[in-house]
Amino acid sequence: MTHKVLIYPDRQALVSAAFDLMVARIRTAVDERQRCTIALSGGSTPQPLYAALAQADLPWDRIGIYWGDERYVPPSHPDSNYGMTKRIWLDSCPIPAANIHPMPTNFADPQQAAAEYDRQILADFGLEAGSIPAFDLILLGMGDDGHTASLFPHTAALSVRDRLVTVGEKDGQPRITFTYPLIDRARSTIFLISGASKQTALGEIFAPTGDADTYPARGIQPQGELLWLLDADAGKDLAIAS
Numbered sequence: 001m002t003h004k005v006l007i008y009p010d011r012q013a014l015v016s017a018a019f020d021l022m023v024a025r026i027r028t029a030v031d032e033r034q035r036c037t038i039a040l041s042g043g044s045t046p047q048p049l050y051a052a053l054a055q056a057d058l059p060w061d062r063i064g065i066y067w068g069d070e071r072y073v074p075p076s077h078p079d080s081n082y083g084m085t086k087r088i089w090l091d092s093c094p095i096p097a098a099n100i101h102p103m104p105t106n107f108a109d110p111q112q113a114a115a116e117y118d119r120q121i122l123a124d125f126g127l128e129a130g131s132i133p134a135f136d137l138i139l140l141g142m143g144d145d146g147h148t149a150s151l152f153p154h155t156a157a158l159s160v161r162d163r164l165v166t167v168g169e170k171d172g173q174p175r176i177t178f179t180y181p182l183i184d185r186a187r188s189t190i191f192l193i194s195g196a197s198k199q200t201a202l203g204e205i206f207a208p209t210g211d212a213d214t215y216p217a218r219g220i221q222p223q224g225e226l227l228w229l230l231d232a233d234a235g236k237d238l239a240i241a242s
């Protein structure tokens with residue numbers, strides 16, 4: 001299916017384009033399937049996008065919000081992706097609380113939290129264990145090291161292929177993350193990447209040959225649409241055909 005790289009002059013143009021694309025994909029999903037399932041990324045890049053989505057006129061009762069990864073902290077913690085999204089977007093938007101599905105971070109063992117989210121997702125999609133649900137839209141960021149979601153370089157999470165959700169690890173700290181198989185099943189996957197600090201990793205990811213263990217975002221190979229939305233600071237030196 002469609003794999004495209006789109007480069008925008010600055011972060012504002014990048015966010016505006018991402019907003020238009022997300023709104024279009026959401027409306028298509030609701031028109032075609034009467035619902036839209038979205039998995040969000042964390043970090044700083046998507047925050048202005050989330051603020052814009054809070055004001056969007058969308059069929060919120062038809063939209064299910066999930067997270068593609070989460071730091072293993074309570075929602076009230078400043079590092080919580082759910083807490084950030086709630087503050088910036090969800091608290092200002094008429095989406096039913098039942099449509100918001102934060103990753104659990106209250107189990108003593110993060111493996112139990114990952115298993116619980118795995119179970120929740122299968123139940124929400126009405127699927128049996130062993131199935132891989134197709135999210136309508138997965139939004140991803142990318143770290144300077146080329147990680148995406150919480151799939152960090154040279155970690156065990158990169159090899160997990162028999163589950164939807166697993167435990168990631170950053171500097172010894174646990175995270176909950178979608179696995180490659182779940183991400184790759186999405187109908188539409190959008191990377192949102194901004195800033196010169198991402199140039200090196202992007203160069204490695206778009207190189208003709210490379211190592212997804214070192215640059216995990218290179219391992220995202222969805223059957224569906226894959227859009228890389230970059231600002232010029234991130235993508236200006238990329239020698240790629242769009």
Ligand SMILES: O=C(O)[C@H](O)[C@@H](O)[C@H](O)[C@H](O)COP(=O)(O)O
Nearest residue numbers: 042043044045141142143148149
């Ligand atoms: O929990 C997280 O941090 C994210 O999901 C992570 O994958 C993020 O997208 C990248 O680290 C980029 O973060 P920035 O947007 O802050 O550069």
